[in-house]
Amino acid sequence: MINFKLSRTRQLDLIIFILLMSVSVCRVNAQKTGDATDTTIVPVKILYGTLKNMQGEFVSNALVTLLKKDSSLVKATFSDERGAFSIRYSTQDTLQLIISHLSFLPLQQLLIRSDSVAPVPMNVTLQPKSVSLSEVTIKVKKPLFELNGDRILVNLEDNPAYAGRNTFDALGAAPRLTIDPISKSISLDGKTGLVLYVNGKQLYSTPSESIAYLQTLPAANVVKIEILTSPPAKYDAAGAGVILIQTKNMIKEGLTGELSVTGGAGRYVKSNASLSLGLQTKKLQAALFFAPNYQPTYYSWQRQQTLFNANRADGYSSGSQFNYVDRFGQLLRTSLDWTVSKNTVIGSVLQGSHNNETQNPVASLDYRLSSPNAPLMHIDAQNQLQQKTWNLAANLNFRTNFTSTRLLTGDIDIASYDDKYRSIALFNERENNVPSTELFNINYPNRVTIKTAKIDYQSSFMKKGSFETGVKYSTILMNNQPFVNTLTDGFLDVKAKLANGFHYQENTSSAYSNLSFSVKKVNVSAGLRLEHTSYDGRSTSNEAVSRNYTNLFPSLSLNYRSKSEYGISVSANRRIVRPAFDLLNPAYLYFDPLTLYTGNPLLIPQYTTTVQTTLTTPKRLSLTLLHYETQNRITEVVYRIDSIQATTLNTNINFAWERRWSMTLSYPFTIKTGWQLQAAVTAHNTRYYSNYNDIDVYTSQSTAILRIFNTFKTKYFTANLNFIGRTRAVIGYFRYDPLWNIDAGVQRSVGERGSLKLAATDIFHTAIIKNHGVYLNNRIDFAHRYESQQILLTYTYRLGNLKAKSVEERSFGSQTEQDRLQGNGTRK
Known part of the structure; x- marks a missing residue:
């Protein structure tokens, strides 16, 4: 029947x-x-x-x-x-x-x-769909990464080298994507300001908290990461690209779940865990995800500075710092979908997170100016930076299928971000062995509220095409008002700057249309997005900046694949990166006694035009050629405040432009049965130019990045051995020395429901980030270390019916606005 x-x-x-x-x-x-x-x-x-x-x-x-x-x-x-x-x-x-x-x-x-x-x-x-080796059924294993047209796929499932690690670390496996745990940034082809999705959910925090958020999300809970290097018009134009992180879907028939526990050590013992539960009935789908973590770590640096005045040496400073960081975080997310009729589903998502971090930097610095009789100065500094963040986001959504080819969706989001930051410092200074002590205690409370609403419509077009259109509105409010608890006389000159508050409001309206269709064997996707933005920023020192602008963002993608599986894709787009909120905040912070940080309220958005093409063969060999040009490139700079002191200022400015030519070649092949190797090499030439304050700064560098991933599979276990190496590089006016590291991992099933994974990261402890540069009146040389060398053991146990079918999990709708709270600069 x-x-x-x-x-x-x-x-x-x-x-x-x-x-x-x-x-x-x-x-x-x-x-x-x-x-x-x-x-x-x-x-x-x-x-x-x-x-x-x-x-x-x-x-x-x-x-x-x-x-x-x-x-x-x-x-x-x-x-x-x-x-x-x-x-x-x-x-x-x-x-x-x-x-x-x-x-x-x-x-x-x-x-x-x-x-x-x-x-x-x-x-x-x-x-x-599997292959059989020696009577043992083995699932077809996807390569760790794939270059597919205008997107990059990273398949983390069953890759034990990332077991026990976090999603931030896992992002480093993607070709063309770079993570920097020191500056707490993520970049695509050198461009920061990325849009991140985690099952469509926004990350809403400053750079350090966004990294803490990604560190809270275990890589073992991530199935794959998809990087859209040329996103269509349906995505917000903000950001250099779009990163989609797909976690394991625990919403299945009946009650199912997964429990994962990780323990390990680097310099310090650490642990994390995650619990995923899902329930599906005839009318209801519900999911819960909870992930606590305890991740103490450290950062250290050594620094040499040469101070200039009128193009001649005018003094020097040198120092070192060790920063022990005590970090605890937890994330809770629930979702609920209710099928109210055959064609309509309404749902909600609630998400809350809490991060508690205490930094304890201890620094020792010496400096001397070249003026006559200038004394040798020595400073011992003890700081404590306490930061507690609470995030709460709520989403209501609906989805209606009018017919099998017409779909209407809508989302309303409200999110709040509350950050309590306290900086306590004790500086013991000796001038010719005569001691003096200065201290301060300052609170930096910060609150951000985001409200968004969007509606999208999708319909079929011709026989095999589709038409998409939608509108979106968002409003963002930020209020930061520092207050001074304690301040000694030595800081009175900068008191007003340390306590400078900032109030910011931004409204963005957008609309888009996107058309996808096929002409013979060519798939075409063309879109246009219109965005209007107005914002107003005011500080308590009566500094004010207001902007109002409208932009068009076109996108085009062409894909062709022959019967013999050869393919070619060509794409072009224009995108915008708006300054992150912390990059605009004019309040001053002390990194150490000789380095102040401040935001720049005069920053303007940067615009990037990108053209790329990708060639693929039936054997998965792929070649990507790319060129982009960025105007008003947001770039970090460090320069001497004035000629009578050694203090430097760390901030961001707009360089005139950045240009890059890039080539990425990727090829997976089998060495022998049970041993698969995948290699990818990226070669690019990057140039920067700035005429800030009528001073010309031009830098350029050719760089190569090599990634080699080995997978070994036997009847009893699976293992990975990974190598990533990079030659000299340049970002802004900073030049970076070569860098390489090796990771390894092994996994084995424990019964039908359990698995054990052991990972060792940066086995030879070679991840030392060295950079140097000259800007205006300051030459600086840095050497950074962090807790890159770790050993982690993860046990995972699956709950419920293992044979149940997965169903779709609903996600958030307001994406880009909350992502900007991650920051797209390098604020430490």
């Missing part, structure tokens, strides 16, 4: 096969009518049976087809919900039976001619 409760797509397929069957029967009848001597009576036969998987469960909606030797159709049907199928046919030819299903390997079998009219029963077991 055919199951008539099939999807519309399946019903259409069935109708087509029935029509084809009718044509075939008519042709047979016509042949009988034209041949008077044909008196053979062909008996009607029945082929029936049941389809099951390897676990003995019924397989529904499998296509069962009977073909003649010439591949002409005899008859076809689908298996019902109990895996049963039945076909009546009347031919004595030798037939071919084909059974196909998206989740299983196709089955082909010859049915030899027989004069028997008795039914022929078949009980068929379908094999999952």
Whole structure:
């Protein structure tokens, strides 16, 4: 019996096969009518049976087809919900039976001619899409990364080298993507200001808290990461690109879940855990995710500075710092979807996070100016930077299918971000061995509220195309008002700057349309996005800046793939990176006694135009060529405040432009059975130019980055050995020395539900970040270390029905506004 409760797509397929069957029967009848001597009576036969998987469960909606030797159709049907199928046919030819299903390997079998009219029963077991080695069924393993047109895929599932690590670390596996744990930034092709999705959910924090958030999300909970290097118009134009992080979906039939626990050590013992639960009923889908972590770590640096005045040396400073960081965080996320009718679903998402971080930097510095009789100064500094953040976001959404080809969705989001930051410092200064002590205690409370609303409509276009359009509105409020608890006389000159508050409001309205269609073998996607932004920023020192601007952001993507699986894609787009909120805040912060940080309220957005093309072959070899130009590039600078002291100022300015030519070549291949190697090399030339304050600064550098990932698979375990190396690089006016590191991991199943993964990161402890540069009146040389060398052990246990089918989990709607709270600069 055919199951008539099939999807519309399946019903259409069935109708087509029935029509084809009718044509075939008519042709047979016509042949009988034209041949008077044909008196053979062909008996009607029945082929029936049941389809099951390897676990003995019924397989529904499998296509069962009977073909003649010439591949002409005899008859076809689908298996019902109990895996049963039945076909009546009347031919004595030798037939071919084909059974196909998206989740299983196709089955082909010859049915030899027989004069028997008795039914022929078949009980068929379908094999999952896997390969067999030495009688051991092994799932097809995807490579760690894939370059596919204008997107990069990173498949983290079953890669033990990232076991126990966090999502921030995992992002470093992607070609063309760079993470920097010192400056707490993520960049794509050298451009910061990325838009991050975690199942469509926004990250809303300053740079350090966004990194803490990603460190809270275990990489073991991430299935894959997709980087859109040329996003279509449906995505906000803000950001250098879009990063989609897909976590394991625990919303399945019945109650299911997964528990993961990690313990390990680098310099300090650390741990994290995660619990995912999902529940599905006929009308309701619910999910819960909770992830606590304790991640103490450290950062250290050594610094040498040469101070200039009128192009001549005017003094020096040198120092070192060790910063122990005590960090604890937790993330809770719940989602609920309710099917109110056949075509309509409404849902909600609630998310809360809390991070508690205390930094304890201890620094020792010496400096001397070149003025006559200038004394040798020595400073011992003890700081404590306490930061507590609370985030709460709520989302209401709906999804309505008018027909199978027309879809309407909408989202309303409200999010709040509350940051309590306190800086306490004790500076012991000795001038010619005569001691003096200065101290301060300042609070920097900060609150951000984000409200967004969006609606999107999607419809079919022509036969194989689609049309998308939508509108969005967002408003952002930020209020930061420092207050001084304690301040000694030595800081009175900068008291007003340390206590400078900042109030900011931004409103953005946007609309877009995107059209996708095919012309022969070429897939075309073209879109246009309109965004209007107005903002007003005011400080308590009566500094004010207001801007009002409207921009168009076009995007175009062309993809061609031949029958032999060779492909080429070409894409172009224009995007904007707005300054992160902390980069605009004019309040002063002390990094150390000789370094002040402040935001720059006069920063303007940067605009980037990108053109890229990717060539692919059937053996997964891919070559990407890219060129982009960025105007008003937001760049970090460090310069001497004035000629009478050694203090330097760390801030951001707009460089005139940045230009890059880039090539990325990727190729996976098998060394031998059980050993797969994947290599990717990126070579690029990057140039920067600035004429800030009428002073020309020009830098350029050619750089190569090599990634080699080895996967070893045996009957008992899977292992990874990864290498990442980079030659000299440049960012702004800072030049970076070569860098390399090696990671390894191994995993093994423990019963049907459990698995153990062991990871070792930066095995040879070579991840030392060295950079140097000259800007205006200051030359600086840095050497940074962090806790890159760790050993982590993770145990994962799956709960509930392992055979349950996954269903879609609902996500947030307001994306880019909260992402900007991550920051797109380098504020430490």
